[in-house]
Amino acid sequence: MATLIQSYEQQYAVLTAEITSKIGRLKVGNEDIREQLSKEIQANFEEANDLLEQLELESRGAAGAGAGGRTAAFRAELLRVREEFRKVLSNSAAYNIDEDMSYEDWGPSSPRQQLLDNSERLERTGRSLTDGYRVLLETERVGAEVLRDLSGQRETVQRARGRLRETDEQLSRSARLMNSMVVRGLQARLALALVFVALGLLATAALYYSVT
Template identity: 70%
Template sequence: MATLIQSYEQQYSVLTADVTAKIGRLKVGNEENREQLSREIQANFEEANDLLEQLELEYRGAGAGSRVAAYRAELQRVKDEYRSVLSNSATYNIETEDTYDDWNVNEQRQKLLDNTERLERSGKNLNEGYRVILETEEIGAAVLQDLSVQRETIQRSRGRVSLLCIQYS
């Protein structure tokens, strides 16, 4: 599992380095190149968010400390840099609201994944609770069976003692 986490971290590092390089090229690129770079950067942001989601799930599964918060902060810094390049560019005409909406969708997707994971954990907890109830019921039935056998034994013993008392009286 650690190798999977390392693989995701390496992919994330390569991806953010690629985004940073593309942002640098975006600053000096021509109009056609800028549009292509912008689309690639946005696709890279989505891929980075997906990688962070996978990383977070792997960290939770491993029960290890997570660096995902630091990675998210770094990704947010890169996004802010990208927005800054877009807003400082008078020659590049992009609808920044669409860009923000795309990121808002990613935030909503993250919330949905978190809620789905929470729901799965709750379902597992319910299943575990139900399993414990069934085990408790089995144990209770076994105890009642043992008590019934012991009661019969005590009653037989009491009957024998009564017979012995009558015979010796």
């Protein structure tokens, strides 16, 4: 489950970075490009919302409150980006600048500053992706160690099972030997009883002949 949540988080980070990049292009694009970008951004918002819903479902079954807290933060970030998109749409006319205008002439609140902000967001997203990839590698390493441990335990169980079979065979042989010894003892007792009976009969016969 943790790996699936990390995958959703990485997909969300990539999608958010894509939306942010398109919003930056929306601010400086012409009318045709803004119309196309607006449609793409709206579709991306729907995809991001669906992704967050999947993430929330998975987070509910995850242990601890960390996953739920991250999901809430992602939801707040998505709302902030959506609000920024709405502001850009409402102020789109203010961003029809001359293509020959120098970038040095843009003020702090100009599209240049917005692009710088978007670059910072992209860098943060990249760091988040790097951290997520590091966590994924660590999870893969732990999984490999668990598989090795399970393999070793399986070999131990197989050896124990083999020794158990050998012990069972030895017990079966011992039981057969004991049964044979018991039968032989009974046979010896029966033979001895027959001898005593024969001797008694002989003694009785000798006594009878000696008297008569």
